[in-house]
Amino acid sequence: MPLEAGLLEILACPACHSPLDDRSAAEKPELVCTGTDCGLAYPVRDGIPVLLVDEARRPA
Numbered sequence: 001m002p003l004e005a006g007l008l009e010i011l012a013c014p015a016c017h018s019p020l021d022d023r024s025a026a027e028k029p030e031l032v033c034t035g036t037d038c039g040l041a042y043p044v045r046d047g048i049p050v051l052l053v054d055e056a057r058r059p060a
Contacts (some may be wrong), residue, residue, distance in 0.1 A: 003024050011051065013034075013035060015038050015040055016038040021034050032043055044054045
């Protein structure tokens, strides 16, 4: 279930402050940082983004 557009406008990557790409409709829902040097993927659990750097994964 995709997040509301208004919510995405105010959320940013906590590590580098870049915008986030909504991939919450995927099989493994997450928000992915669009920063070229960062790229962390934050999980979305039960429709709630978990924007903790310790919970993020670094995509391959």
